[in-house]
Amino acid sequence: MRRWLNGLAGAVAGLLAWQALIALGDLPPFILPGPIRVAQALWANVLLIAGHAVVTLAEILTGLVLGAILGGLSAILLAASPLARSALRPMLVLSQAIPVFALAPLLTLWLGYGFWSKVAMALLIIYFPVTSAFFDALVRTPADWVGLARVMGARPAAVLLHLRIPAALPGLASGLRLAAVYAPIGAVIGEWVGAAQGLGYLMLLANGRARIDLMFAALIVLVLITLSLHYLVDAVCGSLLRRMST
């Protein structure tokens, strides 16, 4: 309840800051329209925006789930095998060092302009934070625990499964919290590169038509999706970790 009130207060503060920005920064509406104009545009185009939002949400969720699975497995692989580590780690950093934008034509060439190229984009953008946060935690297992497990006759795989992975779950949770925020960006970038639907498409289209209020209405919806996702992942990870550690 208090959290919700806080959230509400934050939202109101955000809106006020936005309005103040416009008033003080003397911003014309074609650069940044005010909250009321955007609310009007949102209301007038609610069906249109909702349709595009559903598409983007599906891309985000699929990318998030696949990225979390892939990132988690990669981190485990990296932690499990020094060979994999020396071979794959530069790849991992590389996968992030190459701006997704540069990869976009490749992805669209392979995956076409449909659903999967956006999913791939969202996946690509969250793969690194998930993998790197989880991996960092996986290699930080206290040596004493590992020693004990070895004395008990555990094979490396068992140490990983029963000890290092559970001990590293808070790290995975940090990664997922970041991922929840980045996945929407990935999907939208994917839509910017080429799409016929989705919030990213709608934003570019509105921008090209100088309908900045519509663009910001779509943006607001995107921001709301991102915030919900972030708090959802936060709550789920939090309750799982709490159940694990008390």
Next chain:
Amino acid sequence: MRRWLNGLAGAVAGLLAWQALIALGDLPPFILPGPIRVAQALWANVLLIAGHAVVTLAEILTGLVLGAILGGLSAILLAASPLARSALRPMLVLSQAIPVFALAPLLTLWLGYGFWSKVAMALLIIYFPVTSAFFDALVRTPADWVGLARVMGARPAAVLLHLRIPAALPGLASGLRLAAVYAPIGAVIGEWVGAAQGLGYLMLLANGRARIDLMFAALIVLVLITLSLHYLVDAVCGSLLRRMST
């Protein structure tokens, strides 16, 4: 020494994978040129690329330093004051939930098309991972330590300074490692949105002139900058943490 060998092996593996991708994926050079063509383009345009790279590097480094400082201070502020937390946390997530692209026109309007709008972009993109990783670690201080400090008569500020911050430095390091990879992306996006120099600009220019090999040469330099930065931050954080904890 072994690290370097590993890195070299990784680079060679990367080049081979690249070449294999072209051979197997049947990719024409205007989608993805091979490593040799890109190397030739790099060599032929080395002065041009170096000039733009210097600009981008300056933007990245400035953004990274400022972002690390700002992110670190924000995390401390959030951790120190419950008031700040309830007011600023939604803002923090918001700052990331809004795609930087959407903010770009605003930034360029305020900061112009020069150096500082790119720095702002790099800063904006790394602010969230730094703040959130550090903050997560700051609120995870073992309760027993905090209790002991309280018995010893420590004010909250002293607990923060002498206990919670040092205990949370590994979290800050994780955030900085991510930041090292994201800052270049921020700078390049900034250059894409509006610039007259820098690697991002050069990439756009080459793409517009259908000189894909030059575009990839600039991309490779960007990737190298990112990798160096990542390993540099990794090494610095690692040695600092090691000095702190043994």
Next chain:
Amino acid sequence: MTAWSRRAFARTRDEEPGSCFPGQPAPSLLLSGRVKIGSATIVGPVALEVRGGCWTCLLGPSGVGKSTLLALLAGVGDHVSLEGDQRAGDDAPLAGRVALMAQSDLLLPWLNVLDNVTLGARLRGERADMMRARQVLDRVGLADLAKARPATLSGGQRQRVALARTLMEDRPVVLLDEPFSALDAGTRARMQDLAAKVLAGRTVLQVTHDPAEAARLGQEVLLLTRSGLSRVEPPATSPPRAFDAPDTLVFQGRLLRRLLEV
């Protein structure tokens, strides 16, 4: 002050446990009631009185709630609730007058031994008394390890660093939770002597499992069991007693029998 009020005051003082160092300012501690964590009662109704300026040993079976009581007294039992009353004998607030050595050493891994020992001063924003810190380290036998990190210390060495850190705190009330449990007999005896000397005249509540230790150090010996708190009368001699003095040994035997009966 009227005669009546003086009498009333005297009576209140009378009802309180007498100090071992009359005239000393170290307050007594009073805690009565039921101690709960969540909805579970950890310690049934007890009335704990720790006499001001005395060295009190608290013994009792594992898990009976000794550490929980110490946490309450130190004011760090955020997860513990007391259904009852707790105060210092002089009715002034206890905050700022207590030092606590918890059951785990709580050394900060990124600080070396010397910095851990002077942590209190640094946390209070005071200048750390480096000379005294080095003296205390010397007395606990760790002068050579002043620059070592906690991770490189043995269990007993870590415990002595925690002891040194507690001795650096100049507080009238000192709570010690099994402070010598990881030490060999020789080191333990020396640390007991040291603590007894440094903390003389303060209100000390020490949890211990070692009847010999209680027999050496205790001016008061309390036994906490599931059925409640009881006093065991210690030898009349003043601590630290010789470990092989006849009355020490006799008391130690009696206490051990009581402990084994629980």
Next chain:
Amino acid sequence: MTAWSRRAFARTRDEEPGSCFPGQPAPSLLLSGRVKIGSATIVGPVALEVRGGCWTCLLGPSGVGKSTLLALLAGVGDHVSLEGDQRAGDDAPLAGRVALMAQSDLLLPWLNVLDNVTLGARLRGERADMMRARQVLDRVGLADLAKARPATLSGGQRQRVALARTLMEDRPVVLLDEPFSALDAGTRARMQDLAAKVLAGRTVLQVTHDPAEAARLGQEVLLLTRSGLSRVEPPATSPPRAFDAPDTLVFQGRLLRRLLEV
């Protein structure tokens, strides 16, 4: 086998410390040389012989290297280097034949007590013997806490969970590092009896600071000091001895004197 070779073999056996349970398969442990961490010598040249099937108590001042020796014997001393030789009396590798109870309890915070106790089986991919685990938990007095998380346990309760976990490991060699240090006298005596019974016939090396404990349990008592390793002859009776039997008390006194001299 020729007569000569048989004699030679017999002699080798002779040179080894005799077993307390002749005919038992528990191997003796031999370690000789200098123990270093980095370039610092932690334990000067020693020759440690732990007799097969015997309960050996190892005492010594804090920081002298007892835990380090145990880590070497258990094969977890990755940061420790031995300049010398180490082997089991039967010359077979020790891996898979050792159980270790380290000085800190090493409980996994996300597992409840029962799951911590059966950790070994799970780590080996075996079916955990839940019935035996519950029995052992009952014997260490924690049957009620089977579902509790380590964070909600008292220090002594945690130590008993670690003990139960070690007792669940069916290994011929058992290394115990101060296994009863956080227990009250009554619980401690019960745990000693339990361990002595469960581990009878195994090669046990127990680090302890309590001379009374060594007097109760030790079939061999070793004293490690900076100047080296020495044997103290324990009572001839077989452990666990009554804590107040005259020869126990006499030995305890003698041992204490040796410890205080160090």
Next chain:
Amino acid sequence: QDRLTLMLDWFVNPDHGPIVIAQEKGYFAEAGLEVEVIAPADPADPPKMVAAGRADLAVSYQPQLHLQVAEGMPLVRVGTLIDAPLTCLLALRDGPVQDVADLQGRQVGFAVPGVQEALLAQMLRHNGLTLDDVELVNVGWSLSPSVMSGQVDAVIGAFRNFELNQMEIEGIAGRCFNPEDEGVPAYDELIYVANPERLDPEVVRRFLSATERAVQFIQAHSEESWAVFAGSSAELADELNWRAWADTVPMFAAHPGKLDEDRYIRFAEFLRDAGLINKEQPVGTLAVDLEAR
């Protein structure tokens, strides 16, 4: 029914009128074609996709075609959508830039670096200036906002049928300087390109004649065709598109298949002079006229 994948140069806008009308009025279907229309956000992508065989046809720009062919991409112009330059140099009507020569010492923005600098350079040279006399900035896709907000004094790369209307809606009047009036040879703004190795001339011919029918319909029924266009998608029905439609209708190439070889020869020369290509480009490598056999 033959399947045909067509990539637009950008999101659907009035420039694509004939394609939308042909689709909506069923001209493609009547020509035995099933046309899939894809709209990308980066205009550099469609030619690549066509060259790589991912799409059959792409809407692209003549200047880009010269550069892409020079870089070895297998592309050829097969038809024309808009046969006049749309690009212009855009400034504020009431601003300090009343003439191209007024740009001296001022900031000029551009959207996509590449050919546009060459156009600007020629326009400047025509007015006695050089590129060194102005400061160039890439302003991304916010062309008109950067002019309206005064961040730059002019932008090159605006479309005269689009950005002018956009500014007018915002209540700020703009002014266009046309490249063909300032010394740049005339060229086809929007063309259809195909991969010469995979091209099926018969199918493309059918495609072009269907769009030709659409152009005729549009030019005969301007009002009605707007209704068809706006009705094809909810996002298209707005004031800007409505205004742009009116300005675009007269510009559609009446004979999409017809090739004006001269334009390609002269523009190749222009680009060679500007240093953007360094080889002769025979028309045959750039463009084909599928009707002339």
